[in-house]
Amino acid sequence: MSETAPARPVVTGKPLSAARIATSSMIGTLVEIFDFIVYAFMAALVFGPLFFPAASPWMGTLAALGTHAVAFGMRPLGALLFGWLGDTRGRRTALLGSMLLMGTATVAIGLLPTFATAGLWAPVLLLAFRMLQGLAVGGEWGGAVLVAVEHAPKRRRSLYGSFVQLGTVLGIALASGVVLLVSTAVSADVFRAWGWRVPFLASALLVVLGLVLRKRLEETPEFVAELAKHEATTGRRPRVRAVFRDHWRELIAGSLMWSAPCSFLYVLMTGLVAYTKTYVPSLSGLDVQLGLLITSVVLAGLTLVSATRADRWGRERLIRWSGVLLVVWAFPAFWLVDTGAFGPMLLAMLVGSVCYAAFNGAVPSLMADLFPVASRYTGCGLCIAFGTAVAGGILPIAGLAVVGETGGSSVPLSLTLVLCGVLTLAGVALARRTRRDQPAA
Template sequence: MPETTHTRPATTGKPLSAARIAVSSMLGTLVEIFDFIVYAFLAALVFGPLFFPAVSPWIGTLAALGTHAVAFGMRPLGALLFGWIGDTRGRRTALLGSMLTMGVSTVAIGLLPTFSSAGLWAPVLLVLFRMLQGLAVGGEWGGAVLVAVEHAPKRRRSLYGSFVQLGTVLGIGLASAVILVVSTAVGMDVFLSWGWRVPFLASALLVVLGLVLRNRLEETPEFVAELAKHEANTGRRPKARTVFRENWRELIAGSLMWSAPCSFLYVLMTGLLAYTKTYVPELSGTDVQIGLLLTSAVLAVLTVVSATYADRWGRRRLVRWSGVLLIVWAFPAFWLIDSGGFGAMLLAMLVGSVCYAAFNGAVPSLMADLFPVASRYTGCGLCIAFGTAVAGGIVPIGALALVGETGGSSVPLSLVLVLCGVMTLAGVAMARDAGNRLAKPSGR
């Protein structure tokens, strides 16, 4: 099917094709996820002694990860704020706002004084700017997905929507690569002193690039059509009211479906740095970063494969398999990691990545179809915000705390993965009857 192009009055020059819009949306997401994940990695590696030095190393690490988890509490607020903007003023406007908020807060973290020079102000400011990061990323995913999906040809919505998930994967890989390169180049002592600031400050260049790309985006034809019918621009009334009243079942289903991939991302990827640092000393931080980089590369390929077949195999079927695979792999993964071998750890991550990739290819277009156009930005944003707040923030931090209480046992982490896999299966079951929009994959 030939790709269509769309223009908006504010855009000059040649209109962008749907494929170029999807790629642009992917790159914008890459920038925001890079900023968000760099913090998660450094919270596990260095923030404990720098901002919480008056407690034991493990408690300091948990405190640093707690500041990481604070961002998840802000994501629903970000989804509400930027969702309202996106559903009433346009997807492009909301995405520009979220990226600018992320860029300012990330650079500010790179300039923060540590506890040794600023005392309690250091962790207070760290929490404040992390909250702003959470607010920004809460408004990112829903808008990026809609820009890609609502521009896509009917039979390629899953493929184009998966570009946003591809941006997430590449953002994680880039964050791992930058931290690995900087820490190796300057040495760990210098990295702990000031080298950790480099990834945050370097993100300013990525943010400028992202703003340029976002500014070139065109408003989606589905949103423009809603405006023409006077159904989307309904004044300043929050769209959350519509979502909670009329689409509450879809909201619960969508939020639950995010559980399995979020737990994989924040337990078997970013959370692994904190766990191995204390309880698997045979694996260095460098080992884990290399594993993350390789896993991200494999994930990128598998995400495209998954998206290619999502409409053919069924989007809900792929999401269901992601939950089943995580349940099956939860305990074997940590048995391999606990063995202390790099190859075993890498195998644990790579097999687990199949779960995440199956989800990645199917979920963007599936989430978009859960909600009507008029409140779609808010609905999609709230689904990922609620899902990640529980499965990516609260639950993994609680599991890591239990690891300390049990003397280093990985059983709590495996149980978290099982629980989140079950939650994803429950979400798929709810989505089955959520509405006629889910009766068939897009384009069928």
């Protein structure tokens, strides 16, 4: 289908209320984040010996986490692909495509043979399907946010947009709970033999639910109006390259702003699974999973509180505070983790979650407002893709690698959090130069 003579977006079914649309976006994001995070847990827990047995235990874990990090490199490509679909063919089409791809890749990982069965083909296939997961999740967040925000009442854009971030938090909680349940229901040997496959295969049910909900979505009024206006004036649909040509400052600002929450998520939450496994043996994997579950539930409530305040207090102000809090808490958090006791570790997570919650409530509507409707899906998707690639993939893996070189010191991980907090502050400062944040009246 040519770009100059495209089919119109299809509007199907009975229109849903804005609240139901926001809830649908939340559940869709929950499904994709569940799939994405389950891999992170398994990479830290069992993928090293199963897919990279020739390496030492720590190097095997790093190799497995390396395949996890590769997905972050695929996220910008996913943002471009699904951003193009979302900005030219419709938000609904892109979101259905990203979920179908994620579900297929996740179930395939659950069916993979291990190194003992397939040799080198096992890690190669693992890497390939992880790359597809990264491609899919790269197209998820921007579209889910836009479906919620572009349907929302003007006074509640932050609240409705935060439902997508709520889906992220609940996806982490569900992944933690499922992994915790499976790992306690079977012995360690059984978990390594086949128990690790259960969360991947069970995700098929969640994907079916997500697809059913997303097929009921309407195209957003803002997108339909902008598309008609653009075609009437130019005779064609919007072009993706416009976001790089006209909005590169917004891309840089938005990408930098994601640094603090991504580093909290992948260093102080899921990253603890790998760190404590080797260097804080008094904290078991079950301890960390339980801490993640508790923190995620608390974080869900804090996210809604932050969202109700964002339009009133100013979204950029809340994001700035998230960066400051992470810088201040970076070293105390790992001092608590290094005590080797569950209570201090949980406290480290819970206090850090305030940083993430402040960001969660403010960022969805702010990201949407950084870009015009015609390039909004691409712009929002690229911001989180670039931000997570650096602060969620490269820096945490590098920090963990340096931990190994220093004999287990947590200082590199604390410094990673500090750096990412500073990057978020720089992103907020740049955003204020490219636009003026005006809270809804």
